[in-house]
Amino acid sequence: MDITGLVDRLKNCPCGREHTVNIRAVEIGSGIRERAGEILVANGFPSKILVVADKNTIKASGNLPEILARDGFGFSLKLYDDLRTAHMTEVNNIIALLGGFDGVLSVGSGSLNDICRLAAFRADKAFAIFATAPSMDGFASDTAPITDNNFKVSYQARQPSVIMGDTEILAAAPAELKSAGFGDMIAKCIAIADWKLSHLITGEYYCENVANVTRTALNRVISLAGKVTQNDEETAGAIMEALVLTGIAMKFGQSSRPASGAEHVVSHFWEIKKLEQGIISDFHGKKVGVATVMINRLYKQVCRDADPSLFTEEKLDLDKIYSVYGKNFIDEVKGYNSPAVTTETSVAVIRKSWDEICRIMQEDLPSEEELLSLMRIAGAATTLPEIAVSGELGVSGLEYHPYMRHRMTLARLIPMLGVKADYRKAAGLTGE
Ligand SMILES: [Zn+2]
Numbered sequence: 001m002d003i004t005g006l007v008d009r010l011k012n013c014p015c016g017r018e019h020t021v022n023i024r025a026v027e028i029g030s031g032i033r034e035r036a037g038e039i040l041v042a043n044g045f046p047s048k049i050l051v052v053a054d055k056n057t058i059k060a061s062g063n064l065p066e067i068l069a070r071d072g073f074g075f076s077l078k079l080y081d082d083l084r085t086a087h088m089t090e091v092n093n094i095i096a097l098l099g100g101f102d103g104v105l106s107v108g109s110g111s112l113n114d115i116c117r118l119a120a121f122r123a124d125k126a127f128a129i130f131a132t133a134p135s136m137d138g139f140a141s142d143t144a145p146i147t148d149n150n151f152k153v154s155y156q157a158r159q160p161s162v163i164m165g166d167t168e169i170l171a172a173a174p175a176e177l178k179s180a181g182f183g184d185m186i187a188k189c190i191a192i193a194d195w196k197l198s199h200l201i202t203g204e205y206y207c208e209n210v211a212n213v214t215r216t217a218l219n220r221v222i223s224l225a226g227k228v229t230q231n232d233e234e235t236a237g238a239i240m241e242a243l244v245l246t247g248i249a250m251k252f253g254q255s256s257r258p259a260s261g262a263e264h265v266v267s268h269f270w271e272i273k274k275l276e277q278g279i280i281s282d283f284h285g286k287k288v289g290v291a292t293v294m295i296n297r298l299y300k301q302v303c304r305d306a307d308p309s310l311f312t313e314e315k316l317d318l319d320k321i322y323s324v325y326g327k328n329f330i331d332e333v334k335g336y337n338s339p340a341v342t343t344e345t346s347v348a349v350i351r352k353s354w355d356e357i358c359r360i361m362q363e364d365l366p367s368e369e370e371l372l373s374l375m376r377i378a379g380a381a382t383t384l385p386e387i388a389v390s391g392e393l394g395v396s397g398l399e400y401h402p403y404m405r406h407r408m409t410l411a412r413l414i415p416m417l418g419v420k421a422d423y424r425k426a427a428g429l430t431g432e
């Protein structure tokens with residue numbers, strides 16, 4: 001991937017921000033595994049490293065450890081059984097292990113990368129990723145969503161200096177993981193729409209060029225929907241590139257806005273509520289895909305039914321909101337809502353912007369039919385039962401997720417729109 005070219009194209013961006021990356025190389029291609037050591041050396045990666053993997057990812061990586069040893073790397077392997085959640089305890093464990101090393105190589109995706117990303121940042125060590133599945137978009141990110149006390153918080157972390165993906169390995173990844181990557185990408189249509197909406201009514205920073213980096217990646221993935229589940233190196237490589245690109249867009253925008261909107265927060269809501277019961281959720285991208293279908297429905301209904309003459313000052317039932325979150329999360333939720341993000345706009349501004357808001361939603365969101373058909377051919381989940389989320393949790397996530405962030409989205413505006421949002425219908429539930 002031509003990182004330098006991408007950065008050059010965004011030089012002197014009219015948005016006024018400098019769009020930079022810390023990534024030195026993204027190498028995605030057939031047989032990259034054989035060249036992993038060489039690529040790391042060429043990009044100045046240290047040779048005394050901690051390799052972090054779990055049993056699935058180390059197996060998928062084939063002979064990567066031998067290749068690193070052959071190429072002169074002195075490393076220890078921290079091997080998990082099956083790491084499905086990124087917990088602060090593990091971040092601290094990795095930091096403790098990093099004492100004698102100069103860098104960390106994460107072999108895998110998702111939670112493994114996230115704990116290494118934060119550990120590398122806090123211990124000030126070099127960080128690289130050898131991806132084993134195109135399952136989510138966090139590869140190039142410089143933030144890490146980490147669970148601490150069952151609440152998920154996004155921490156400033158280290159962007160990897162090198163990202164490697166062997167398309168032979170990526171293509172052979174389980175279809176469920178590849179479809180999850182598709183779910184994480186299709187979510188970007190909501191993310192961009194929410195970002196533009198916030199820019200319009202709160203003046204939050206927005207950059208059209210950065211949004212377009214995400215859009216390009218999204219369109220590429222949409223064009224490959226029918227091949228996602230196949231063992232096809234070209235498709236797996238293109239999806240991996242798209243996932244990396246949206247991570248780069250987040251770094252460019254210095255915000256997760258280019259990659260995550262209301263649908264990501266809904267998914268996080270489901271996740272923390274399940275984790276509170278000791279249940280580990282389904283794959284990130286799989287949940288996010290389902291939430292995308294539901295937010296897409298909700299946004300369309302709201303745009304159709306809202307009447308600007310009924311827009312009103314917000315009168316939140318905070319006691320109800322706090323009781324939905326419960327005692328484990330109440331302090332965090334209070335923090336995010338004092339003051340509420342809606343104080344950054346006004347009824348008059350929303351009323352004046354309403355036509356434009358609906359135009360954004362019309363432009364950036366797919367039709368229900370188009371979205372469902374794309375997701376089905378990509379093997380992505382579209383309903384609550386597929387991600388083991390109950391109807392009740394599904395609906396409360398759609399209604400109450402906005403309060404676990406200080407972030408403007410169309411979902412967060414609903415209490416001011418005087419509209420009866422049909423959360424049950426949006427969640428795909430029918431009847432009473
Ligand atoms: Zn810009």
Ligand SMILES: [Zn+2]
Pocket residue numbers: 136137138184260264284285288
């Ligand atoms: Zn995501």
